[in-house]
Amino acid sequence: MRLTLSVWIFIALILTSLSALAKPPNQAQSVAPLEVYSIKVDYGNGQILVEGAGLDPASATATLAGVALTLNPISTDTHLLFDYSTSVAEVVNSPGNYILVITTAGGSFTTSTFIPFGLAYNPPSGDPCPCQGEWDYFSSTASPNGYYGLTPYCSEDNADFVTVQFYDTPVGNYWVSWTSWDSASATGSCAQYIDGPTRTLTTEDQFNACAGYLRNIIQVWGSGGNTCLY
Structure with a gap:
């Protein structure tokens, strides 16, 4: 059976309407690449400060010597603050180089960090000079x-x-x-x-x-x- 011109036009209109109603494909959200500028260990307060760009605290995680660190809620896109627990100090208990891994949605960063003494060390409190x-x-x-x-x-x-x-x-x-x-x-x-x-x-x-x-x-x-x- 041959289709008349009016039928073809009707079919074309239907296909056009369906195409307009179809959702566009999801576009991947842009994620800033992870960049690490410096890493500082605050032995007295039991924390590790990471400075950089694209640090994305919403997705950031880290491990030291294979043990998970806890992300502090005051972290930002340029400063990540990680608290280390007793379980970390049990592994990092003597001077040496330990692997620190930082991972965000923008990538992963791995470095060997020198720890000059066990993380259980805490300066005595009450000294006239805090250093x-x-x-x-x-x-x-x-x-x-x-x-x-x-x-x-x-x-x-x-x-x-x-x-x-x-x-x-x-x-x-x-x-x-x-x-x-x-x-x-x-x-x-x-x-x-x-x-x-x-x-x-x-x-x-x-x-x-x-x-x-x-x-x-x-x-x-x-x-x-x-x-x-x-």
């Missing part, structure tokens, strides 16, 4: 995990800034302990630059305690004759 825990640890630990017995590479001491630095040439470690105070804003900080977080000082008494601690290191071990880099 004393780190400084006590590193100044009493021999190379390569500390600078016990080394002579300072350099030191700097003035009214609002004190630093003492050690260059462990055989293993390529550069240890930088420092504290500073800004009288105008009444704020300050201290840090073990290589392997510890920067801690905020809220009073000048804290600064004096930190400065006195570092001045004692200089007095005991002597001061190097080089220009300090930091």
Whole structure:
């Protein structure tokens, strides 16, 4: 049976209507690629800070030495904060290199991270200087995990800034302990630059305690004759 022109037109209209009603195919949502710029371990607070781009906290996960880390809810697309639990500290319990894996919808990043001591370590609380825990640890630990017995590479001491630095040439470690105070804003900080977080000082008494601690290191071990880099 031959179809008339009017029938063909009717069929064409039906097909056109069905095509208009059909849903367009789903387009894949664009996901920013994962980029990691730096990784910092805050031993005192039991956290690992990842800085980068496209970090996507909605999909981010991480493991250290194969053990899952817990994503802190304050994480953003540029800063991921992971809390590590006792189960992580049980595995990462001594100095060494451990594999850190970060995964998001934008990709995966794997690196070997040096941990200078077991993550169970926590600086003692209540010290006049909040950096004393780190400084006590590193100044009493021999190379390569500390600078016990080394002579300072350099030191700097003035009214609002004190630093003492050690260059462990055989293993390529550069240890930088420092504290500073800004009288105008009444704020300050201290840090073990290589392997510890920067801690905020809220009073000048804290600064004096930190400065006195570092001045004692200089007095005991002597001061190097080089220009300090930091």
